[in-house]
Amino acid sequence: MIDLHCHTTCSDGTDSPWDLVERAKNIGLSAVAITDHDIFRGYSEARAAGAEYGVEVVPGVELSSLYHGKHIHLLAYYADSQNEGLNALMDRAVRERIRRNKAMVKKMEQAGYPVSWEELSTRNAGNVMMGRPHVAEILMEKGVIASIQEGVVKLMGRGGPFFVERYHIPLLDYVKAVREAHGIPVIAHLYQYRMEPEALRQMISECVDAGLMGLEGMYSTYTPEQEAEVKRLAEEFHLIRTGGSDYHGTRKPHISLGTGMGNLCVPESYLEDLKEAAKKA
Numbered sequence: 001m002i003d004l005h006c007h008t009t010c011s012d013g014t015d016s017p018w019d020l021v022e023r024a025k026n027i028g029l030s031a032v033a034i035t036d037h038d039i040f041r042g043y044s045e046a047r048a049a050g051a052e053y054g055v056e057v058v059p060g061v062e063l064s065s066l067y068h069g070k071h072i073h074l075l076a077y078y079a080d081s082q083n084e085g086l087n088a089l090m091d092r093a094v095r096e097r098i099r100r101n102k103a104m105v106k107k108m109e110q111a112g113y114p115v116s117w118e119e120l121s122t123r124n125a126g127n128v129m130m131g132r133p134h135v136a137e138i139l140m141e142k143g144v145i146a147s148i149q150e151g152v153v154k155l156m157g158r159g160g161p162f163f164v165e166r167y168h169i170p171l172l173d174y175v176k177a178v179r180e181a182h183g184i185p186v187i188a189h190l191y192q193y194r195m196e197p198e199a200l201r202q203m204i205s206e207c208v209d210a211g212l213m214g215l216e217g218m219y220s221t222y223t224p225e226q227e228a229e230v231k232r233l234a235e236e237f238h239l240i241r242t243g244g245s246d247y248h249g250t251r252k253p254h255i256s257l258g259t260g261m262g263n264l265c266v267p268e269s270y271l272e273d274l275k276e277a278a279k280k281a
């Protein structure tokens with residue numbers, strides 16, 4: 001059994017890369033992929049742990065992108081983390097996130113809320129995923145709001161008084177950039193986007209034209225029908241399937257490494273297919 005979709009403390013997971021690989025070893029996984037959001041940082045530590053524990057570690061990343069108003073997550077495996085084009089897009093995403101955070105906090109400060117850019121950036125130094133939940137965390141600790149959710153949705157969500165729009169990297173741009181970096185682009189958790197079947201097919205078709213190589217075929221929350229549907233789509237578009245839990249440690253306590261919500265079991269053949277694809281990427 002393997003798990004090709006895992007988050008560490010390098011993004012919003014709660015296990016360090018080392019601890020995640022140790023956990024993988026303890027539950028009998030033969031391989032794990034590190035797929036932190038929008039950053040490659042965790043791989044070297046995870047690889048060292050993999051050598052120690054005899055677990056194969058696959059380098060990956062989960063890229064946040066936009067397609068017709070939908071926030072689509074694109075997994076990328078074995079991409080060259082030094083590739084200029086891909087890094088330029090990822091850097092732009094980070095810059096846009098910082099710009100948005102600054103603008104949002106400034107608006108709140110001007111409206112009398114006890115939060116500042118300095119406080120936010122000091123508390124979350126080095127966290128590329130910093131965003132609305134982290135601002136809400138400060139407000140909650142100061143008793144201004146009752147929950148993170150309240151801050152994220154009511155104050156800073158679309159339609160809220162402190163909402164600030166942000167530029168997102170277009171999905172097809174990321175697919176192309178991942179291919180240019182010799183990586184394998186794979187659309188993650190297809191059924192989280194609430195798309196009609198036709199719209200989903202259309203998106204896959206456009207991504208295939210841009211160089212898409214896979215679909216996430218097994219995932220913690222897929223129903224058996226959805227799993228069967230991805231299999232059909234993968235066959236139709238000649239794509240490989242990957243699979244993983246989307247483990248986040250205690251941040252998503254209902255999702256376990258490897259087994260997801262209990263029934264997940266990603267076969268080792270998925271990793272063989274991924275490696276075969278990597279030869280062509």
Ligand SMILES: [Zn+2]
Pocket residue numbers: 062073188189
């Ligand atoms: Zn995701």
Ligand SMILES: [Zn+2]
Pocket residue numbers: 005007035062246
């Ligand atoms: Zn994920």
